[in-house]
Amino acid sequence: MKFFILLVFVFGTLSVLINGMPPISKDYNTHCRCLQVESRIIPPDSLMSIKLVPQGPHCPETEVIAGLTSGEKICLNPRSAWVKKLVQFILSKQLHHQGGAPPKNQA
Incomplete structure (x- = not known):
């Protein structure tokens, strides 16, 4: 009986190692953040921040998330011309900002 439990444990461990485990971090997301996107033009003075989330295993689309001065966050349509x-x-x-900064010394 102990041999059977050990065998199940070994095969379970091998299964996890072969199939891999997703990375565990607070930023890891298994799905797209943007379920709906806005195409309307947002006035520049209403924009407080822009976050670009590149496509990856979590989502096939690049996501553009705008933080508005009202505190609201909306997803912008990355295919819109504006x-x-x-x-x-x-x-x-x-x-340009990165190019203008002096290179960091490596220790």
């Missing part, structure tokens, strides 16, 4: 321009602007601004 959202594409906004994303390009943010990415170019980040790239």
Whole structure:
């Protein structure tokens, strides 16, 4: 009987190792965050933050989540022309900002 329990335990462990386990962290999400997306243009003074969530195993689409000054968070349609321009602007601004910073010394 002990041999049977040990055998079941070993096969269970092998099954988990072979199939893999998803990473465990607070940021790991197994599904898309955006169930509905907005295509309407949001005035720039209403935008407080923009978060880009790249596509991955959790979601086949890139997600653009806007934080509004009202505290509300909405998902923007990444296929809308104005959202594409906004994303390009943010990415170019980040790239320019990173390019202007002096390189960090590595120890």
